[in-house]
Amino acid sequence: MSELITKAQKAKASAQGLGVKTTDQKNAALHLMAEHLMSETDFIINENEKDIANAKQKGFPEALIDRLVLNDQRINDMADALKQQAALSDPIGDVLESWDRPNGMNIEKVRVPLGVVGMIYEARPNVTVDAASLCLKTGNAVLLRGSSSALHSNKALVDVIHRALEKSDIPEDAVQLLEDNSRETAAEMFKLNDYLDVLIPRGGKNLIQTVVEQSSVPVLETGSGNxxxxxxxxxxxxxxxxxxxxxxxxxxxxxxxxxxxxxxxxxxxxxxxxxxxxxxxxxxxxxxxxxxxxxxxxxxxxxxxxxxxxxxxxxxxxxxxxxxxxxxxxxxxxxxxxxxxxxxxxxxxxxxxxxxxxxxxxxxxxxxxxTDGFEFGFGAEIGISTQKLHARGPMGLPALTSTKYIIRGEGQIKE
Amino acid sequence: MSELITKAQKAKASAQGLGVKTTDQKNAALHLMAEHLMSETDFIINENEKDIANAKQKGFPEALIDRLVLNDQRINDMADALKQQAALSDPIGDVLESWDRPNGMNIEKVRVPLGVVGMIYEARPNVTVDAASLCLKTGNAVLLRGSSSALHSNKALVDVIHRALEKSDIPEDAVQLLEDNSRETAAEMFKLNDYLDVLIPRGGKNLIQTVVEQSSVPVLETGSGNxxxxxxxxxxxxxxxxxxxxxxxxxxxxxxxxxxxxxxxxxxxxxxxxxxxxxxxxxxxxxxxxxxxxxxxxxxxxxxxxxxxxxxxxxxxxxxxxxxxxxxxxxxxxxxxxxxxxxxxxxxxxxxxxxxxxxxxxxxxxxxxxTDGFEFGFGAEIGISTQKLHARGPMGLPALTSTKYIIRGEGQIKE
Structure with missing residues (x-):
């Protein structure tokens, strides 16, 4: 079986139990991730240097190399962001509406995770940690596909996340990183409706357009601003x-x-x-x-x-x-x-x-x-949606959730 | 220019003013549509008979022909449904949230129409009226693509709707019916991201799967229930x-x-x-x-x-x-x-x-x-969503809406 399918299956299997993890369990995992980022900073920087060396050898522009760099300050900022996310209120389980019907049934609309989020992004390794933690906080599993030019950095970060999750009540399988960054695999990922509930592209116009045009998985489009x-x-x-x-x-x-x-x-x-x-x-x-x-x-x-x-x-x-x-x-x-x-x-x-x-x-x-999730007071930002379905504008944690209806009765049948 | 592009452009142009039509203006249009359905019943049945004759000649199964038939009772039911929709509360303009930021800005989240809804459906002419009226009530324009086997019926119904809208404050262009029912045109419609904000397929499993797989326009998937x-x-x-x-x-x-x-x-x-x-x-x-x-x-x-x-x-x-x-x-x-x-x-x-x-x-x-919009008390049903993005379960009028943020300040700039 391909790496893509194997990892998608693992993500989906782990997602089934994630929706019922308590807020405390999820926050403890976020704090463990922050601790591991700090204690494993040298390892991360070492691996990151391999990507930087490759990028320099390939003559990448300075701005692009700057986005790739992980240093003490940036890793520290990532750890801080994790702690801030732990402090945010957990949307999962919120009862959004509740009403009774004339036949006596009670209906509740409850917030639940989306399931498995597919994340496709460019050479910014910080997105690896950001996407993993925001998905984890909202009870989602995540399948990450970064850029091949950041592969050493992304692998190191996901290794660190896995070592943190191992100590927590959240299964390691909830965070999956694709190492095969070929176009063919990306194209296959766009059609993984059986495993992915949503695809979120983060990056330039071309990346987003490709995902929107080719994906049969529902897309959260974060787009350009004229x-x-x-x-x-x-x-x-x-x-x-x-x-x-x-x-x-x-x-x-x-x-x-x-x-x-x-x-x-x-x-x-x-x-x-x-x-x-x-x-x-x-x-x-x-x-x-x-x-x-x-x-x-x-x-x-x-x-x-x-x-x-x-x-x-x-x-x-x-x-x-x-x-x-x-x-x-x-x-x-x-x-x-x-x-x-x-x-x-x-x-x-x-x-x-x-x-x-x-x-x-x-x-x-x-x-x-x-126009920004932090400026709006959401305390987090998945991106800024320029589509009209599901979420529009700055997206906070609720954009990574869905709902289900819970109906309680005493034997009601339809006449 | 193709029929598809011409009609999509008309729908989009008319959509721009629809979001600010008052509830009274929209409801008056719904009542006019109901009146015209009743006063033009003979015309509708005459046109419908052409579709029925074709279907019989082609040896369509009885159940399929039954879905095609429009008679006094069914047209009366459609008119009643329109009056019921007029009585529903109008979600457009609702302020869903409002809060102040520390810098003094006020932010409001307001319900707005989606824009232009693309509707793809099979040989049930009642969907023509239902989709047009639900879109109209929520301030959306609609581009309808029915089945070629119901084309006479659909054209008659849209003619009747246009004659009703002519007397109202809602532009006729807000309801567009595609007469070219070829597969090629459908495939082109799936890629009309510049004109359509959402595609809603209504019908069997194959229709829905085709739309989900091929559409780059966001889809509201209404699906099968095992x-x-x-x-x-x-x-x-x-x-x-x-x-x-x-x-x-x-x-x-x-x-x-x-x-x-x-x-x-x-x-x-x-x-x-x-x-x-x-x-x-x-x-x-x-x-x-x-x-x-x-x-x-x-x-x-x-x-x-x-x-x-x-x-x-x-x-x-x-x-x-x-x-x-x-x-x-x-x-x-x-x-x-x-x-x-x-x-x-x-x-x-x-x-x-x-x-x-x-x-x-x-x-x-x-x-x-x-599991039904009417049984849940929504008073209308666009369909039952089996996807997790945007809307899940029975969809009432809010499923045909989006939101926008309105920010009021006194010269605030970002530090």
């Missing part, structure tokens, strides 16, 4: 500038950073030069449409491609519109349904924006950078 | 017999009917012959394992295939077990995660069953036949 800030006629100038600078520059490489600022023509006439200056002071390259370039002449011309691009960099497109409707239409055409903000003092326009923009998170007078 | 009744040692004999007879015979052709009865050996020794007699009095054919056939000698031998089969007929498999663990293991191996019942007076066994059986609906001392 986010907009709309500065309305009545926007407070300083607030609008502060929010735009923040949404673009505080961390340009993430999905909730702004990529286009849409500016009302009247506001632009009075304030665009100042906005441009503030952004340029933060080393932002600006690409404007014709009307923006009439007001602020030092902008590069924007092309159609600019409206579509998630720069993930210190570049911002600037579009001038005549009213809130045109802003909403632009977002409807180019947005990816992630995070969209309106800066205005006009209540009607807030309502219009909230009602007519279709996105996971809509902001009034606030930076788009808050 | 449901079990476990009669424990302490079960009240008469209650166990009544429930088993009900779960098997009250309507054998549906997914929540029982297909196997698992009987504790001690209970079997005392009561199996009586259970067998009661079932045979209801014309049920019984297929037993060796131990069952020792106690009740007039059973057909069961094969491995019997444990796997959803008979959807008056046939029931009988399995003897030594304890609740063996019953749970059998269900774990052969169940489809739909509806499972335990009949017992032993509280520990109820808990064990509820904790360890993985299914959408678990029953204690109750017939499995109650």
């Amino acid at each position: 986010c907009h800030i709309f500065i309305d006629e009545s926007a407070d100038p300083q607030m609008a500038i502060d929010i735009t600078v923040n949404a673009k520059t505080q961390r340009p490489s993430v999905c909730n950073a702004a990529e286009t600022v849409i500016v009302h023509e009247t506001w632009a006439k009075n304030n665009l030069p100042e906005l441009v200056k503030a952004l340029q002071d933060h080393d932002v390259e600006l690409r404007g449409d014709d009307r923006a370039r009439e007001i602020a002449r030092n902008l590069t011309p924007a092309t159609e491609e600019d409206w579509e691009t998630e720069y993930l960099d210190k570049i911002l497109a600037v579009k001038i519109v005549s009213n809130v409707h045109d802003a909403i239409a632009h977002i409807g055409r180019y947005g990816t349904g992630h995070s969209e903000a309106i800066i205005t003092e006009t209540d009607d326009h807030v309502l219009e924006f909230f009602n007519n923009v279709d996105a996971a998170a809509l902001y009034h007078n606030t930076s788009t950078r808050f | 449901c079990h009744i476990f009669i424990d040692e302490s079960a009240d004999p008469q209650m166990a017999i009544d429930i088993t007879v009900n779960a098997k015979t009250q309507r054998p052709s549906v997914c929540n009917a029982a297909e196997t009865v698992i009987v504790h050996e001690t209970w079997a020794k005392n009561n199996l012959p009586e259970l067998v007699k009661a079932l045979q009095d209801h014309d049920v054919e019984l297929r037993g394992d060796d131990r069952a056939r020792e106690i009740a000698r007039n059973l057909t031998p069961a094969t491995e295939e019997d444990w796997e089969t959803e008979y959807l007929d008056k046939i029931l498999a009988v399995k003897i077990v030594s304890n609740v663990h063996d019953a749970i293991a059998h269900i774990g191996r052969y169940g489809t995660g739909h509806s499972e019942a335990i009949i017992t007076e032993t509280d520990d066994h109820v808990l064990e069953f509820f904790n360890n059986v993985d299914a959408a609906a678990l029953y204690h001392n109750t017939s499995t036949r109650f």
Whole structure:
């Protein structure tokens, strides 16, 4: 039997008992994992160095190598994250609803684990620990498929997790790492409906698109963010500038950073030069449409491609519109349904924006950078869903759960 | 442009304004649809007769032709269903959660429509009206793809719906019927991620499996039910017999009917012959394992295939077990995660069953036949989900919705 099927079967078999582990049992396992990460730091760093050496030999770009590196600080951060997850409240077993029917039956809707989660990700070994612990906390087994360039690191981390679980009440089999990273095996994993309840891809656009297109297992899509800030006629100038600078520059490489600022023509006439200056002071390259370039002449011309691009960099497109409707239409055409903000003092326009923009998170007078499980107060984040089924926006622990109905009767039959 | 893309675009364009239609506007449209169904009954029946004539000519089985038939009574029932849906509370706009963050932002989680629902179904024209009205009530546009054998009926029904919507505030474009029923077009529809937010297949196992396997659009899987009744040692004999007879015979052709009865050996020794007699009095054919056939000698031998089969007929498999663990293991191996019942007076066994059986609906001392949106009190049913993502078990109106986060601030930026 292939490695994939063997490990998928082990994960599924272990999942059957996981849903009834107590919160204490699960939290004890998380603490043991944290302890082992700390006491086995040297082993992890040693194995990680093999991946780094390979990556350097293959001439990987510096940014990619940086993501691969595990050092004392990063391992310590992982251990801290585990302890924080242990402190979160456990959603499993929560009774979400309970009601009686006229025939006397009682119906309860109860939170249960999903079962087995398939995780497909790129060369970030921290995802190995993060995915394992979030799944464990929610009573799920997990089948991990990382990148071959992080294989030594991932194997070391899963070895450490297994040694921790051995001392706990959680079966080691609940965490499985695929060592065969071939495309063929990935393609087979996409069709494992008999073993996997969900697939979660974490990584770049291409990875996610491949999983969405090819998987028959249900997918939790975490996607790209082409986010907009709309500065309305009545926007407070300083607030609008502060929010735009923040949404673009505080961390340009993430999905909730702004990529286009849409500016009302009247506001632009009075304030665009100042906005441009503030952004340029933060080393932002600006690409404007014709009307923006009439007001602020030092902008590069924007092309159609600019409206579509998630720069993930210190570049911002600037579009001038005549009213809130045109802003909403632009977002409807180019947005990816992630995070969209309106800066205005006009209540009607807030309502219009909230009602007519279709996105996971809509902001009034606030930076788009808050679309994040921790900023929302969830205490954890599986990712940010850009799909509409199951979970939308930042996903906390409940996104890794399902429900079942429990019906209690005294002999009721259907008439 | 193909019919598929043209209609998908129209559906998507109309969906943008649907989420903000008021409950009154939507309900008025439902009532107009009901009125038009009644006043245009003759037209509908005329068109339906063309499908019936074709079906007879092609030698369709009687049961299939029966599903196709539209008569006064059935059209009246459809109109009644529309009025009942109008009376249901509207989930759209509900604020599900609201909280403040330490930085002063307020976050609301609000219910919104999914967007555009793709519906793929077989030769039951009533699904056309049902799907259109449930989608309309939840602010969704719908792209319908029925069976070519019901095309005249479906076109007539959608014509009638369009004439009703013309008088309402809901755009006609919100309900689109595909007339090209080729496999190629279906395959193209499975990949319409740019236009469809979800695909819902309604029909037989093969249809559903094809959609699940081939679709890159997220699917709401409504599936087969290989449901079990476990009669424990302490079960009240008469209650166990009544429930088993009900779960098997009250309507054998549906997914929540029982297909196997698992009987504790001690209970079997005392009561199996009586259970067998009661079932045979209801014309049920019984297929037993060796131990069952020792106690009740007039059973057909069961094969491995019997444990796997959803008979959807008056046939029931009988399995003897030594304890609740063996019953749970059998269900774990052969169940489809739909509806499972335990009949017992032993509280520990109820808990064990509820904790360890993985299914959408678990029953204690109750017939499995109650797994149904109407029996659960939802007032509507999109189908019964056998997947774990988004919705599980009977799906009412909320299954056709998503959520968005609304964040209100006063200039908050991320530090």
